[in-house]
Amino acid sequence: SQQGEEDPQALSIQEGENATMNCSYKTSINNLQWYRQNSGRGLVHLILIRSNEREKHSGRLRVTLDTSKKSSSLLITASRAADTASYFCATDASWATTDSWGKLQFGAGTQVVVTP
Amino acid sequence: EAQVTQNPRYLITVTGKKLTVTCSQNMNHEYMSWYRQDPGLGLRQIYYSMNVEVTDKGDVPEGYKVSRKEKRNFPLILESPSPNQTSLYFCASSFRAGGPLGETQYFGPGTRLLVL
Numbered sequence: 001s002q003q004g005e006e007d008p009q010a011l012s013i014q015e016g017e018n019a020t021m022n023c024s025y026k027t028s029i030n031n032l033q034w035y036r037q038n039s040g041r042g043l044v045h046l047i048l049i050r051s052n053e054r055e056k057h058s059g060r061l062r063v064t065l066d067t068s069k070k071s072s073s074l075l076i077t078a079s080r081a082a083d084t085a086s087y088f089c090a091t092d093a094s095w096a097t098t099d100s101w102g103k104l105q106f107g108a109g110t111q112v113v114v115t116p
Numbered sequence: 117e118a119q120v121t122q123n124p125r126y127l128i129t130v131t132g133k134k135l136t137v138t139c140s141q142n143m144n145h146e147y148m149s150w151y152r153q154d155p156g157l158g159l160r161q162i163y164y165s166m167n168v169e170v171t172d173k174g175d176v177p178e179g180y181k182v183s184r185k186e187k188r189n190f191p192l193i194l195e196s197p198s199p200n201q202t203s204l205y206f207c208a209s210s211f212r213a214g215g216p217l218g219e220t221q222y223f224g225p226g227t228r229l230l231v232l
Contacts, residue, residue, distance in 0.1 A: 031218035042120075042206055042223035043159075050218060088158060092218055103174065104149070104221060108158035 004032070004089040004107035012113045019076040021110040023089030024069075030092050032065055032072050037086045037109070046074075046087075079114045086111045118143045120224035122207050128230045129197055137192045137227050139207030147210045147219070148190040149174070150182065152203040153226075159206065165190055166213050197231045204228050 004025045013019050023032070031050045035043040049056045049065045049072065056063045062075040076083055086109040093103070120141045129135055141148065149164040151174075161174030165184040179201055181193040190209075194201060205227045210219040 033218065033220070035223075040204070040226065040228075042225050043208075043221075044223070045220040048218045048220060090159075090221075103161055103164070105161070105175075106151075106159040108156055 004091050004105060006087070006089055006107045006110040008110060009108070010111045010113075012115065013079055015080055015114055015116050017079055017114075019079050019083070019112055019114070021074050021087055021112070023072045023074070023107060025072075025089075025091045026070065027091075027093055029067075032063075033090045033092070033104070034061075034063060034072075034074050035088045035090060035106075037088065039085075043088065076112075079112075081114050081116050084112060084114045118222070120207055120209055120222050122205075122224040122227050124227060125225065126228050128232065130232050131198055132196050135194050135197060135229075137194075137205060137207075137229070139190045139192065139224060140188050141190075141207075141209040141222070142188065143209065143211075143222065144187065145209035145211050145222075146187070147213045148184065149208045149221070150180070150190070150192050151206045151208065152176065152201075153206060154203050162192070162205075164213075197229075199231045202229060202231045 004023045007022045033048045034046040037043045047058045049063050060077045065072045088109045090104045090106045123138045146167045150162040151159040153159050160176045163182040165171045207224040208221040210221045
């Protein structure tokens with residue numbers, strides 16, 4: 001079953017604008033990760049945030065985590081055409097729940113299109 | 117170059133004809149995993165392996181087999197493929213299974229399978 005669910009499903013913005021997408025999950029987690037996928041290609045890791053962290057930055061990326069609301073957000077600032085991709089959140093609940101050992105569970109993704 | 121490789125990249129086959137998709141990583145990772153990606157469903161885990169000779173079912177294992185005889189290889193076997201196994205398949209690896217500190221997964225380029 002999907003643990004993380006992204007919102008919105010699709011997002012269209014212009015270059016220079018910020019893009020924000022959200023991820024909600026159902027059970028306790030150890031950490032949450034965001035990945036990017038360019039059309040039909042393998043996923044590339046962007047950022048990992050642990051359950052005891054609230055915010056993390058990496059370049060133009062900012063991730064927040066609210067464990068009380070079981071949600072995370074990914075903000076891409078000053079977007080570029082090259083940011084056009086699908087973005088997935090993935091939750092790692094290893095050890096937190098008995099049937100989650102070794103599992104990284106992905107949501108369905110947010111498709112972002114950045115137009116010049 | 118550190119990478120996960122998959123072969124073949126594209127495969128068209130017929131119902132019932134056994135096939136194997138190979139996966140190999142050169143990073144000495146303990147953990148390897150197979151996912152399938154279908155529109156609107158994100159990535160779903162098929163099988164994973166915590167180490168050599170240790171494999172376990174993911175969320176959608178029916179119709180698939182795996183083996184982990186060597187650390188670097190983790191082939192996915194479809195004994196009798198059916199049309200509902202038409203999908204995009206990804207192999208991934210990480211240094212170890214997840215947990216409180218989290219582990220980045222490295223993805224292969226994907227194998228697009230069509231079962232007629």
